[in-house]
Amino acid sequence: MSKDSMDLKALFIGDKGENADLYKDMLNKLVDEHVGWRQNYMPQDMPVISEEDKQTEGYASSVNKMKSVLDEVSSKLRSESVPWHTAGRYLGHMNTETLMPAILAYQFAMLWNGNNVAYESSPATSQMEEEVGADFAQLLGLKDGWGHIVADGSLANLEGLWYARNMKSLPLAISEVVPEKVYGMSEWELLNMRMEDILDILDNVTDEQIDEIKSKSARSGKNLSKLGKWLVPQTKHYSWLKAADIIGIGLDQVVPIPVDSSYRIDVKELESLVRSLAADKTPILGVVGVVGSTEEGAVDPIHEIVKLREKLAKEKIYFYIHVDAAYGGYARSIFLDENNEVIPYEKLKETYKEYNIFNSDVTISRDVYDSFVAIGDCESVTIDPHKMGYIPYSAGGIGIKDIRMRNIISYFATYVFEKNSVAPSMLGAYILEGSKAGATAAAVWAAHHVLPLNVSGYGKLIGASIESATRFYNFLSDLEFNVNGRKVKVTPLINPDFNMVDYTFNEVGNTDLTVMNKLNHDFYDQASFVTGSLYSNEFMTSHTDFAIPDYGNSPFKYVSGLGFSKEEWEKVGKVTILRSSVMTPYLNNDKVADEYFNKIKSAMKSKLENILG
């Protein structure tokens, strides 16, 4: 294939089912292959369901019953679903079309119903999951790493925190079991050891000692309160609160890191936070950086966090870093060449030209690039195929930096690994979950094989989404409405780091923030399931609130730019925001964008008329 031969238009069922015939042909071929497999299995065995069986009244009425139930399922789905398949009328949550090969692979593989908890139950899909895990590690730059599919990003975050908690506790356990290995180290030093150093020690003790060390680690229930603080961005996703609760370190150990007016971690603030904790001899269990925040699409400066860690390590302060790239993770593919090596920043423009990534002028900032590149220096990373991987739910994922880490949380002796070189014989022993659908692995595997995880494959899809978002952002930036003589202006929140476009409506001259919040909430009601059928709704979006308890004053720059005073901001304490994850791969060309932006404009106008009229 030539460098621009991957055509995204071939990979989706299509907003109007344009590829439905293709989809159905492939589906039926696959189903026939499965049925043939059943038919040709031990042909000496007679079918247990005979033609006579099919003539009974019971059979007929059972078939009827099944058909009626499926009619009801169909009616419910068609009556009350979100039409995110549209090329442009749904710009809300992280939903759009998913990749046809992933859908097909899932629908096919589920007929075999493998359970990837154990290799024995699912040889084919267990191998696929092992390959997908290696894909995650490579995509994320985790060179000696490993990965696997997780049911969702909240669980992957929880698994990351589980790794961090148990890792951090190991040196204390080592000092009990093999004190000579950490001779002369203070408790502070033990709680600030580099991960590699800990793993190296474990390489040099016996299997029995490893088991004893593990049994005295945080898994015993001891020392949890000694491990220190878990630092998450102030705009904390509720999954981090849940995770700290579940893992037992507790919410009291969660410390917010201030974000700047771009909603990114403020690394100076992070440094002083860490230093002040260290001054009190409070260890830092770990720091979470978010790559693609769910509300703002913000990309935290992972490279600066890594650099800060290097600097502090010289002062015997060390922390685990978990990157929550549930949303953004797949976007790292746009920075990798066909050999999966990072493309130098200076070469991005020409590479994107070569691969036809963008149809218009789109620039990715150096900051964002540097952050993505640095992900590989962090201990664990959440990455969700069901977000920017365009895979159907549920498919989350995690990558870890060092494959040796997995034994820290495992429940079997180390020798089990040796038995099977392709995939662990019992994946369930090395992960948080138990039973898991082999079909998910088949879906992700198929997508990764159709679209390589670099600029020649996923990079194009991510590029289409980023370009669509840029176009939507530009469209909103100039937008103003005359609603029955009242002027209403649209103001995007920020030029986002990623494909999440936030914005508000405000009547020109309005200085009452409550009024503006109500206008935007009313708009959301008009643009969602709240008011009537989604199917006939001409524009749909989602919304969020930025409130002081979670955001501090980071939104004030924006709010102030809209003409609200500091007093007003402090009085109201929140701003209601409309929120569009622009995942559609279709708004990246002039014709489609113009068509849909005109339609969105007129739909917005009529909603505003309903509200203000």
Next chain:
Amino acid sequence: MSKDSMDLKALFIGDKGENADLYKDMLNKLVDEHVGWRQNYMPQDMPVISEEDKQTEGYASSVNKMKSVLDEVSSKLRSESVPWHTAGRYLGHMNTETLMPAILAYQFAMLWNGNNVAYESSPATSQMEEEVGADFAQLLGLKDGWGHIVADGSLANLEGLWYARNMKSLPLAISEVVPEKVYGMSEWELLNMRMEDILDILDNVTDEQIDEIKSKSARSGKNLSKLGKWLVPQTKHYSWLKAADIIGIGLDQVVPIPVDSSYRIDVKELESLVRSLAADKTPILGVVGVVGSTEEGAVDPIHEIVKLREKLAKEKIYFYIHVDAAYGGYARSIFLDENNEVIPYEKLKETYKEYNIFNSDVTISRDVYDSFVAIGDCESVTIDPHKMGYIPYSAGGIGIKDIRMRNIISYFATYVFEKNSVAPSMLGAYILEGSKAGATAAAVWAAHHVLPLNVSGYGKLIGASIESATRFYNFLSDLEFNVNGRKVKVTPLINPDFNMVDYTFNEVGNTDLTVMNKLNHDFYDQASFVTGSLYSNEFMTSHTDFAIPDYGNSPFKYVSGLGFSKEEWEKVGKVTILRSSVMTPYLNNDKVADEYFNKIKSAMKSKLENILG
């Protein structure tokens, strides 16, 4: 429909694809309905993929690429999958055909790709999940309860332990925030309050107080070590070790409960264990009872555990009970009449005759019945649709006894509940997980609607499995082989409580346990992926080890019955067992059973010849 009109033969694709045409017709109808929905959405919007687009070289090569990848997926699945669709040649793990309506509903609903984390993203499937949760509660007898789908049973167990941990810690938090509500109670009394009493207190404080109490509960990270011991059956499933590790109470708090020679919890031993802990003023965080153990199909006497709790409550000793009915949960349907009321034990036989549940004489013991009935008295219950619900992976589930419990672990203010009467607007705030496939809810919903969760629906399917297991057990009980002049005898482990049939081969006269263990392990190798293609293997099964560290001497009765001495047992320390979960719904009639048992017999013989020959 008449009482025996539900014909299970209509509900599966069939071991030889007998219903494949029916399946394909329904699948294509559903797919067409989905495609029609796309096509008729805003017909004024032109398709973004034009016929011209489809003529380009890039489109053609991308389609080719996709087709080749799917060919590869198909080849891998067909080459290395487990042929559990067979009516009788695979009797190993908990795998057999899954229900056609569930497969179809999943394949259909996944085209909409709803995310049940939030109602807004998935109105149709969120409502279905709410109904499925209510189904779980009703099936399990949790009268004021609630439930939801969980990715798998390990996570549902973890969620149960999370509930237990946070519930147990509440009285300590209450005594800090609203001490007047627990005036005069000692710490011991606080740690031994009945769940209902705790929830009643919360009904009588303000929302702000509830938030403060929650913030001082175990979610803060405090008091974890005060909560006491978590008691699990000695044969502990590794998911319980993981759960105790993850939840932060730690493995050191996990105490094994001895099991008897039927592999059930020994309630007398449990009582003395609880009393001796209480005598030391160590609270009991909770007790796990297993309904359908994964290795032995054992059903712990839940009714006796509940009774013991009632007795001890009078002595101010109280513990949470979690039932791990991941495997057995759905089997409670065989004890419910069409009004979903428990059928009196004395009426079971006649009811089963009326509904044609069994084709031969099958008796369910009073103990097992009583245990299932008592599930409704326990605080939380794991139940996996992807096990005895005959639903494809991944579909686990949980039921809780009192819907008020869900606020104990939630992350939003209580008022959010009021907004939406059908389903919580944000399910993700009340559960352990985040994003979750709406398609799973559609699959389970469809199955529950085709097969009601009582004797008229699922009861028949469960009955078919139990009868198939009984027949297999009887077949094994008489089995003996002459292998090149050597006599090899089969001995089932126990007459199982449920559909798990365990057994061993032993050469008559052999008194060396290591030799027997090797024979059975060699047999497993011959009957699994270990030796060559599964597709051409004429009989497949799974295996397990009962070793002293996990089982104590509970297997000795069996081992001794085989002629091994106590010294031999203690020297070798484990017995290798072959293990058949008999889930197939097809071996419940004479003709099919005879045919397959003959084939299994000859396959077993030829495997033994390979090993001993």
